[in-house]
Amino acid sequence: MIKNKILASVGIVLALLGCGGDDNSAYVPVVNPPAETFTPVPVQKTNGMKIYMHYMTWFETNQSSDNGQWGYHWTMANRNPNNVDPNGRRDIASHYYPLIGPYHSGDRDVIENHLLLMKYAGVDGLLIDWYGTYNVNDYRMIKENAEQLIALLDDVGLEYAIVYEDRFLQNIVNAGQAPTVTGAAKNDMAYLQSNCFNDANYIHINNQPLLLNFGPITLQTPAEWTSVFSNLNPKPTFLTLWNESGEAGANAAGEYAWVYQNNTHLANFYNNNIAALDVAFGSAYPGFNDFYAQGGGGSWLGWTIDHNNGATLDETLTMTQNAGLDYVQLITWNDFGEGTMLEPTVEFGYNYVEKIRTFAGVQVGNVFTDIGRLYTLRKQHQANAAVQAKLDKAFGYFVSMQPDLAVQTLNEI
Template sequence: MFLSCAKSSPKSNPVTPIDPVVTNPDTTKSLVKTDAKPVVKTNSQKVYVHYMPWFEDKTTSGTGKWGQHWTMANQNPDIVLANGRRQIASHYYPMTGPYASSDRDIIDYQLLLMKYAGIDGVIVDWNGSHNVYDYPLIKRNTDSLFSRMPGVGLQFGICYEDASLVNVNKVTGEDMVTAAKEDFAYLQTNYFKSSNYITISGQPLLLDFGPQGLKSAIDWQQAFSGLTIRPRLLSLLYQGDVTGSAGSGEFFWVGATDPAPINDFYNNRSKTLATAFAGAYPGFHDFYKEGGWGNNLFTINYNGTGTMQSTLNLAKNSNLPYLQLITWNDYGEGTMIEPTLDFNFDFLVTIQQYTGVKYTQTELELIYKWYTLRKKYVGNASAQSQLTQAYSYLASLDVDKAREIIEKL
């Protein structure tokens, strides 16, 4: 029923990360300093979005080639199709075109969209700290995203792919529990202590997409043994028993089309858990067979925004205090809610209505225009300074002042 988000080529070699792309260094002289302000919502549920930090373009991959999550086994984004789109490993196409996850312009654009949709924070799919396959790039991109959180005022959390430990063991020979301890030590040092990190009952939130690598309660206890800050660990639905006393609950995830597991999780299973996360998604249409990565898994029709709306309704009726949107940008599985040429801003508008913010598609379009100007005026220090000021105004919810700058450029 469940599928792993961790698709890393078994033929990949360890990668040495290069510096994140910064196409437009901030010009902060003479800026009006503003602080990020929280968006007011009528829906008190905490809404987070699952995020994939694994996209690379030719300038960031370290190989001079497009990253595998745009190509899979057989696609080539250098080929421009008759419809003007690059050939990517997805049935759907980002409004920005394919991007690098470390591009600061992309990060700021995405975080502003989330903010104006009433999303409280990002839960990043993370493969750990070890130099195996493309994990160093994912780690670098996660660090880049995390560094931009304070400026926009959103929260941040980690979904650990413990299946990656199997690959670490295979490539390096390191024991999986030891490797996990090193990963958690990294999280504690670099993330858990941040005021922007998501906490529940004073504990830093840690989702696990499994367990798939650490398969016993003893393994999890040992993996956490070196921490001074004990995370609040949530496993996939119906998998929490594997972690024993180290775990604190479960989170819902998109599966096959049968609604029975959704109803059972909300009506029965979640009531037995200390912490449970609801989930909502727009649909599911993977590219794995077409991209040469095995067979297609299943399909959940989008019905316009119907599936997004119906899964949000179920999440609301569950009365659970936490919701994870599935996902911001998993193009390979077709669960992306960020703006695309196929669905425009529709999913985010549906989320705006759900969270009860006062904003509409108008603000989302303004943020997209801001992004296009960032790219249009690369190298123009004056324009970039103005756009940095507009970003600051948007983060502080001063839309009128941001619009004034953007519309003059």
């Protein structure tokens, strides 16, 4: 991706120079000091494990959508975010409420806020949930929002990889946009190879681009995956959900853990699966509490994992550390519908990003509330170019690991 450097404004000032009272005095252009350029600097941390965050780009508001309606992931079947309670909270399809309020995933201010919070929590990169390239249902919107996210990742200094959802491939065929499910998937892979796999900040493992699959669900034979990857060079380091790699055969390099029922399943994965896998990703999560039944979005899954005031996250992080893995996937940044969000909320504040920061051993001070203040000022002064320029500078200080200067800049506004 093209790096969008953040530059301080450069002006040329005309100064009147010469001897006092001299009629021959002249205007001479004086150039201000060179523009200040901010290059992202990695967060220093003591935990050598690679920490990746599972991320959703599927949120739309009534301001961002083409039809003026809130997206499904804020409404499900029966919620109306246009209804606001006395506390100022919109009626959304979740038991929990984002600290910055419900948002559009393609909003640059939102993306900036999320990425800075993750950076200062010690997160190395994002694993982006992705539905492919076709214009069916909300898949195109998810793709476009992901592109907005990816465009800013390099400026912040974070990596990324794709988590491919093959479950909806039959919808592409049914819509007449591809002849077969494997054909649709091959087109999606061609897009990733052309637009993502060669990015400098795309995650590579064993010199191959990392690709996760949430399944397999539709493509359930090794022959299908061999066909899907046939035009890729190099082939990806391909990970399936736990216990599913057999469906991809030799195409799979390993598996990743997820969240299910209770922590016993995570312990079983560590004890029984990882020894046989070339690549294994552990998981850590704060809890699980879906809104499907209340939101009319489907049946309740029949189980919950209590957040326990952060104890569940502590336990699953410790389990992953003790398993001796090189990689952990945090589940999730913002799946509000399933209640697995690590994003700051009204209910939990910044508690979860603070716990991740401790786990990572981040060696800089806690500036989460200041990052939140940057977002608030962005929205309060949307039409003020001078203030936005100052906020751009604060962003530059944050990404270049100069948080004291970032806070100083915010205090000037």
